[in-house]
Amino acid sequence: MRYLVSVIDDKSNPGSTDRQPAISAFNERLIAEGHWVFAGGLADTDAATVIDNRGEQAMFSDGPFVESKEYLAGIWVWEAPDLDVALELATEASKVCDRKIEVRPFQ
Amino acid sequence: MNDVEQAITRAHREEWAWVVATLTRRFGDLDIAEDAAADAFAAALERWPADGVPPNPGAWLTTTANRKAIDRIRRESKRDDKYKEAQMVYGDHPPEPLGAIDDDRLRLMFTCCHPALAMESRVALTLRMVGGLSMPEIARAFLVQETTMGQRITRAKAKIKAARIPYRVPSTGDLPARVSGVLAVLYLVFNEGYLASGPDTDPVRDDLTTEAIRLTRLLRALMPEDGEVAGLLALMLLTEARHTARVSASGELVPLDEQDRGAWDATLIAEGHRLVRERLAAAAAGAAPGRYQILAAISAVHTSVRDIRDTDWSQVVALYDQLSRLDASPIVAMNRAIAVAELDGPDVALAAIDRLEDKLADYHAYHATRADLLRRLGRSSESRAAYDKAIGLVGNTAETAYLNRRRDQLQ
Structure with a gap:
């Protein structure tokens, strides 16, 4: 079972910026235990562009699809046998990243 | 009700969880298990009056439900072959690794009470x-529309499936936290029955307290070693034992000091006391x-004496002290203060209660407690104001009636 694991930051109350070494160590463990599929940190939401080509002409707009205080700062894709395993890892990940984590299953 | 109807009612009470739990493990799907269990009981209603009650109703129902489930999957697979494949593959999986205790009904409880689901x-x-x-019964119990309750259950089942919430007893390390999650659900059901909220509902909902006790007894049978399961069952029994004395003929709440203790249920009290003694022995042997x-x-202290004047209040306060070390909530502090009033007087208790105002200003029992202490201190006008606040916040009809009377009796 695959889960999208989103790291959520808060513009008005951002998590600490010194987490990279801890995250790298955590990633090593995810790989060793067979949970790691993919991971990536994201650039600021200001760098996003939304494209809408449902009409006659493609429209580009600057910025994320929704403006909010909380935003997606990075993602993982994990392989885990069930939600209990994913939630246990996510509980650790939240400490490691010093941020909220959302776990959402792929279809 | 004739014998067959009685047998079906009994089978429903005793075997439903077992049938659903067994089918959930076999088919890996709560929807299929629930529908097939309902089909099997419908078949019993049809067949047992004519064929007689089978010697082993549980086995008959499980076998019938299994067959109904397979029928249903075949029927639905004509519309969706992939669905069938998925079910069959899931069903052929070896059983999940065993947790601390292996019983399908226990797995079912842990899945239904999973922390990733909303409390409701x-x-x-x-x-x-x-x-x-x-x-309809559940919708009525929680005063919501049947469709709303239906959607709530459907959504929860869909999440269990989509997110793959496991059908498993948690590992030993997670067990205490997860058991306490199950107990919280059962206690909530009990409390909603014991002090039902809403202006148009009965003050005590026996259907809910009875159901909560039944499910807690089941959990106790499945986890006889767990101290907190025993504790919750004892607490429910000792509370339920007093329920007929707790509401007067005119529908008014009767507080502990005015209850007719002869009307308490001696059998439930004896059972509750046995459980408490069992846990006291375990505590003496070092179990926290x-x-x-x-x-x-605390309930055992109250139910041990025939006359409230004999209550060992110092014991009650000591137990609340022990509880505050585990749970520093303002409600525990408030209940401790109520016992302190009996030991050290209402003035000492009132000082303690007043310190909780910030946290409990919206809680009716806080104002009701203050009102009572002020009344005992002869501060009538302050007491009246506190009763008014409590009446404005309370949701239970019997409690409203009691508070109204107390307020109107003030000089």
């Missing part, structure tokens, strides 16, 4: 899947009691 969904799902209550065990011990 856990309650609804547990009453439906483990308790076997019908959707959790909050339900301490609450049950």
Whole structure:
């Protein structure tokens, strides 16, 4: 079972910026235990562009699809046998990243 | 009700959880298990009056439900072959690794009370899947529309499936936290029955307290070693034992000091006391009691004496002290203060209560407690104001009637 694991930051109350070494160590463990599929940190939401080509002409707009205080700062894709395993890892990940984590299953 | 109807009612009470749990493991799907269990009971209603009650109703129902489930999957697979494949593959998987205790009904409880589900969904799902209550019964119990309750249960089942919430007893390390999650659901059901909220509902909902006790007894049978399960069962029994004395003929709440103790249920009290003694022995041997065990011990102190004047209040205060070390909530502090009033006087208690105002200003029992202490201190006008606040916040009809009378009796 695959889960999208989103790291959520808060513009008005951002998590600490010194987490990279801890995250790298955590990633090593995810790989060793067979949970790691993919991971990536994201650039600021200001760098996003939304494209809408449902009409006659493609429209580009600057910025994320929704403006909010909380935003997606990075993602993982994990392989885990069930939600209990994913939630246990996510509980650790939240400490490691010093941020909220959302776990959402792929279809 | 004739013999066959009685047998079906009994089978529903005793076997529903077992049938649903067994089928959930076999087919890996709560929907299929629930529908097939309902089909099997419908078949019993049809067949047992003519064929007689089978010698082993549980086995008959499980076999019938299994067959109904397979029929259903075949029928639906004509519309969707992939669905069938998925079900068959899941069904052929070896059983999940065993947790601390292996019983399908226990797995079912842990799945229904999973922390990734909203509390209201856990309650609804547990009453439906483990308790076997019908959707209209559950909707009525929580004063919501049947469609709303239906959607709540459907959404919870869909999440269990989509996110793959496991059908498993948690590992030993997670067990205490997860058991306490199950107990929280059962206690919530009990409390909603014991002090039902809403202006148009009965003050005591026996259907809910009875169901909560039944499910807690089941959990106790499945986890006889767990101290908190024993504690919650004892607490429920000792509370339920007083329920006929707790509401007067005119529908008014009767406080502990005015209750007719002869009307308490001696059998329930004896059973509750036995459980509390069992836990006291365990505590003496070094097991640290959790909050339900301490609450049950407090209830045991109250139910041990025939006359409220004989109550060992110093013991009650000591137990609340022990509880505050586990749970520093303002409600525990408030209940401790109520016992302190008996030991050290209402003035000492009132000082303690007043320190909780910031946290409990919206809680009716806080104002009711203050009102009572002020009344005992002869501060009538302050007492009246506090009763007014309590009446404005209270949701239970019997409690409203009691508070109104107390307020109107003030000089």
